[in-house]
Amino acid sequence: MKNNLSLFLTTCALVFTMISTQPGWGATFVVNTTMDSRDTQPGDGVAIDSAGYCSLRAAIMEANELDGPDIIEIPAGIYTLTIGGKDDHCRYGDLDIRRSLTIKGAGMEDTIIDVNRLDRGIHILGPWEVVISDLTIQNGQAMDGSVYSEGNNGDDGGAILNIKANLTLTRVAIQDCAAGKAGFREYDMPTWMNGGNGGGLCNGGTATLIQCLIANNTGGDGERGGHGGGIYNTGSLTLSNCRVIENHAGSCAYPHDFKRSGGGDGGGVYNKGGQMNITHSEICHNQAGDGTTSIDYFGIPGSGGGVYNEGQIYESILANCTISHNTTTESGIGPGYGGGICNHGQLTITHCTVYHNIVHLTLSSDNIGYGGGIYNAGALIKLGHTIVAANRVGLNDHGPDLCGSFTSLGYNLIGTSWGHGYRLNGIFTGNLTGADPKLADLADNGGFTRTQRLLSGSPAIDAGSPNCPITTDQRGISRPQDGDNDGDSRIDIGAFEVLFPTIEITEPMHGQTVAGTIRVKATCNMTHAEFFVDDHSIHIDSTAPFACDIDTTTLTNGIHEISAKGFDIPEISATDTIMLETRNVGIQLDASRLTARGWLFRRTFTRLTITATSTPTAATAKYILFKRQGSSSYQRLREIPATDLDGTTIVVNDLEIEKDLEYTYRVEARNAAGQRVGQSEEKTI
Numbered sequence: 001m002k003n004n005l006s007l008f009l010t011t012c013a014l015v016f017t018m019i020s021t022q023p024g025w026g027a028t029f030v031v032n033t034t035m036d037s038r039d040t041q042p043g044d045g046v047a048i049d050s051a052g053y054c055s056l057r058a059a060i061m062e063a064n065e066l067d068g069p070d071i072i073e074i075p076a077g078i079y080t081l082t083i084g085g086k087d088d089h090c091r092y093g094d095l096d097i098r099r100s101l102t103i104k105g106a107g108m109e110d111t112i113i114d115v116n117r118l119d120r121g122i123h124i125l126g127p128w129e130v131v132i133s134d135l136t137i138q139n140g141q142a143m144d145g146s147v148y149s150e151g152n153n154g155d156d157g158g159a160i161l162n163i164k165a166n167l168t169l170t171r172v173a174i175q176d177c178a179a180g181k182a183g184f185r186e187y188d189m190p191t192w193m194n195g196g197n198g199g200g201l202c203n204g205g206t207a208t209l210i211q212c213l214i215a216n217n218t219g220g221d222g223e224r225g226g227h228g229g230g231i232y233n234t235g236s237l238t239l240s241n242c243r244v245i246e247n248h249a250g251s252c253a254y255p256h257d258f259k260r261s262g263g264g265d266g267g268g269v270y271n272k273g274g275q276m277n278i279t280h281s282e283i284c285h286n287q288a289g290d291g292t293t294s295i296d297y298f299g300i301p302g303s304g305g306g307v308y309n310e311g312q313i314y315e316s317i318l319a320n321c322t323i324s325h326n327t328t329t330e331s332g333i334g335p336g337y338g339g340g341i342c343n344h345g346q347l348t349i350t351h352c353t354v355y356h357n358i359v360h361l362t363l364s365s366d367n368i369g370y371g372g373g374i375y376n377a378g379a380l381i382k383l384g385h386t387i388v389a390a391n392r393v394g395l396n397d398h399g400p401d402l403c404g405s406f407t408s409l410g411y412n413l414i415g416t417s418w419g420h421g422y423r424l425n426g427i428f429t430g431n432l433t434g435a436d437p438k439l440a441d442l443a444d445n446g447g448f449t450r451t452q453r454l455l456s457g458s459p460a461i462d463a464g465s466p467n468c469p470i471t472t473d474q475r476g477i478s479r480p481q482d483g484d485n486d487g488d489s490r491i492d493i494g495a496f497e498v499l500f501p502t503i504e505i506t507e508p509m510h511g512q513t514v515a516g517t518i519r520v521k522a523t524c525n526m527t528h529a530e531f532f533v534d535d536h537s538i539h540i541d542s543t544a545p546f547a548c549d550i551d552t553t554t555l556t557n558g559i560h561e562i563s564a565k566g567f568d569i570p571e572i573s574a575t576d577t578i579m580l581e582t583r584n585v586g587i588q589l590d591a592s593r594l595t596a597r598g599w600l601f602r603r604t605f606t607r608l609t610i611t612a613t614s615t616p617t618a619a620t621a622k623y624i625l626f627k628r629q630g631s632s633s634y635q636r637l638r639e640i641p642a643t644d645l646d647g648t649t650i651v652v653n654d655l656e657i658e659k660d661l662e663y664t665y666r667v668e669a670r671n672a673a674g675q676r677v678g679q680s681e682e683k684t685i
Contacts, residue, residue, distance in 0.1 A: 026068040029059035031075065036082040038091055056113070057083070060097060061090045069100035069129060076110035084118045086143070093119035094140075097165075100128040105135025108173050108213070115140040121159045121177065127205070128165045136173040142196050142220070145183030153194045154180025154220035154250075156232065157202030164205040164235070173213040174200040174230075179250065182222030195220025195250035195264060198232030203274075206236040211448050214244045214268075225250025225264030225289035225302060227272070236275040241448045241476075243282045244268040244306075249289035252299035252332070262300035263289025265342065266308030267326060273311030273345070279319045280474050282449035283307060284326065284442060291332015301332030303375065304342030305357060312379070315346040320474045322353045322451055322495050324442055330360035337403070338375030339391055348382040349374075350409065351470055353452055353495040354401075355387060355439055361394035376404030382426075384409025385464050387437045387494040391415070411464045413437050413493050430493075435459045437494065445568050446527035447475030451496050453568070454483070461498050464491035473497035481525075499525050501574035503566035510578040514552055515585075515618035516677040521547045522576065524566035532563040552582040553668075553679045557615075585620050585669035585678025586613040593685045595659075604659040606685060608652045610667055612645060618677035620669045625652065628664050637665075 029047045037049035039058035043065035047058045056072070056079050063070040085092025094115075105111030113135060115121045121140035124130055142155035158177030160167075179196030199217035201207065219226030229247035231237065249264030264270075267286030269278070288302030305326030309316050318341075328336025340357030341349075354373045372391030374381070381404070388401045399416025405423040411430035415437070438458035445451045451474050454460050461483040473479055474495040482489040483498030492498055507521040508514060522529050529546035531539045533555070539548040546564070559581050567573035588611040595604050614620050620642045627637040637654065644650055657663055663685055669678035 026066050026070040028071040029054055030073045031056050031059055034077045034079050057090060060095050063101050064090060064098040071102045074105045074111050074135060076106040078112045078114055080114040081116050081118055088125060094121060094123045097124045097130055098126060102131040104133055107134050108136055108171050111135040113137045117141040120157050120161055124162045124165045124167060130165050131168045132172055133170040138176045140177035142180040144181040145193060152183050154182050154196035154222060154226060156196045156198050158199045158217055160201045162203045162205045162207055166206045168208045169212050170210045175215040178218040179220035179226045181220045193222050194224045195222035195226030197226045197228050199229045199247060200231055202232045203237055204235045208238045209242050210240050212242045216246045218248045219250030219264040219289060221251045221253035223254045223261045225252055227264045227266050228270030229267045229286060231269045233271045233274045233276060239278040239281050241280045243449050245284050247286045249302045251290035252292050263291045263302035263332060265302045266304045268306045270308045271316055273313060275314040276316035278321055281321045283321060283323045286326045288328045288336055290329045299332055300334045301329045301336035303328060303337040305339045307341045309343045309345045309347045311345040315348060318349045318352055320351045320495050322474060324355040324357060327358045328360055335370045337370050339372045341374045343376045343381050344379050346380045349386050350384045351495055352386045355390050355452055357391045359393045371403030372399060373401040376406060382407045382409055383412050385411045385493050387413045387460060389413060389415030389437050411493055413460050432459055445475060449474060451475060453496050454492060454498050460493035462490040463493050466490055501526050501566055501572055503564050503574045503576050505564050505576045505578050513581045513583050513617050515583055516675045517549055517551045519547055519549050520562060522564040526566035527568050530565045534561050553584050553676050555582050557582050557584060583615045583617040585618045587667050587669060587678050587680040589667050589680035589683050591665050591683040591685050604657060606654040606657055608665060611649045613648060619671055621672040622670050624668045624670060626666050630662055
């Protein structure tokens with residue numbers, strides 16, 4: 001019996017564990033259970049639990065013991081972690097990765113790793129190559145600091161802690177995760193307790209994120225709240241086409257000394273001395289950490305509602321990004337700085353939109369500084385082709401948008417710049433100050449991220465440099481475009497490039513005579529194309545090349561108007577129209593119920609008369625007669641070769657009817673290819 005069980009388990013392992021034949025690659029493990037279970041014998045080359053299944057944890061445990069790099073494939077499903085505890089070998093708690101590994105899900109919305117608040121999600125130890133794609137990590141909770149006399153810090157990385165690996169995330173969602181809270185200490189102990197950093201991702205290696213969602217994650221609370229509600233970076237961080245939204249840095253939970261205690265910085269992203277390159281991304285609706293409103297203790301609010309950048313060694317980049325609706329909090333003693341961005345390092349911002357970020361006032365704040373949009377603390381910050389407008393501090397309707405010293409690269413639109421120590425140096429060519437950029441609300445205007453489009457009449461349209469080398473906007477739309485249709489294509493200021501809408505129907509040709517089902521094609525520089533027949537909408541296509549199939553047999557023979565409307569949003573659109581003549585086979589169907597006296601009994605039947613008028617456009621090979629009883633589906637009753645018509649008419653008798661039931665008939669004409677080129681009206685008897 002024991003030998004039979006061993007044979008069964010080995011067979012299951014061979015079914016669900018495949019060895020790759022690619023040179024340099026190890027095993028491929030296919031997960032086939034949503035249960036959280038351990039590998040029975042790590043290192044034996046198969047990933048299998050005690051029940052004969054390959055779980056996610058078992059697959060990682062096995063991959064950790066092999067040379068690799070291995071691949072783990074995770075089908076659609078919710079994979080909930082349930083084994084609590086703590087170690088660094090994936091037997092308990094988080095999923096520890098100790099070798100180079102590729103993890104593939106079935107889609108960001110389809111494969112979900114639910115960490116179940118028992119630990120952080122993934123812990124990557126060592127200088128490995130780790131690739132994760134097409135899945136969601138949710139409900140991760142890094143460990144809280146111990147509660148004892150001296151306390152200790154909360155753990156970092158609510159979803160992923162990457163120590164020093166080369167990590168690539170593609171189409172991965174990290175949501176609803178949190179770094180650990182600091183442990184409470186006695187008041188007179190000298191150690192300061194900090195909340196964990198990186199509510200979503202804490203990176204100390206090289207992290208590249210492509211089309212990822214970092215949403216609703218939180219830094220750990222402590223005497224000093226944890227930094228980086230969404231992402232905390234001390235290594236090399238690259239974001240491309242990502243959404244960093246609704247994250248919150250850690251709060252000041254145990255206020256004491258105003259120099260040390262307070263809310264965490266960087267609601268969306270905190271870069272501490274590392275390399276940071278963020279392009280074509282959305283950083284919106286994030287919040288720096290709360291201070292405290294207690295007048296007996298000191299706890300300042302955090303700074304950098306969207307982004308906090310620190311360090312002088314590396315130059316950080318923000319390009320083609322929207323940074324909007326981020327805030328510091330009003331809970332604390334003293335001010336927070338930089339509603340959108342707070343900079344203490346080298347930072348270059350180009351082709352960005354920094355809009356409607358807010359520095360909230362606290363009990364001891366005034367309302368004249370602190371940079372509603374961007375705050376620069378004596379560091380080097382460059383600004384080019386960027387909109388910084390409609391940001392505010394406290395109760396001010398607008399501004400100051402900037403606070404500190406800035407080096408202009410030219411072609412910026414700055415709303416209100418007054419404030420503490422404001423100074424602008426560098427290139428002033430193309431700069432617009434005190435202007436309303438006329439931006440629409442944050443919305444899906446195409447692409448992976450949301451943007452704020454320029455409204456008609458915006459001074460930012462075609463206001464950039466005539467020699468700017470950048471080729472796309474935040475959405476991936478090519479630059480430059482002739483947004484105001486004046487014949488001169490110049491890049492727009494900000495992250496959004498306005499398309500003067502154009503659309504052209506390329507097939508069929510205007511005035512063409514058609515029959516049967518035709519395909520209408522259109523070229524369009526917008527994100528959607530809507531097709532119309534005689535002013536009736538029939539299809540919306542959101543994927544280029546734009547096309548629509550039209551069954552012309554549903555139309556009367558004659559002239560019809562075919563239109564295509566291209567749009568990003570319905571208010572901005574272009575339309576092209578052609579006229580076509582439809583010339584399908586004309587079919588007249590007459591049906592009557594007759595009764596004939598037979599030799600023994602009377603019989604009821606249907607007499608059908610089909611009269612067809614063919615055309616050169618729609619050559620007919622056969623006619624098909626359909627029948628249905630009551631409301632049931634049509635069934636094919638008879639196929640009639642076109643040559644069977646006596647001139648243009650044929651008479652058919654249907655003897656298979658009941659005298660007390662209702663029947664409906666119709667006829668279709670088909671060409672030699674089997675395509676419908678004509679149809680009759682329905683006849684019910």
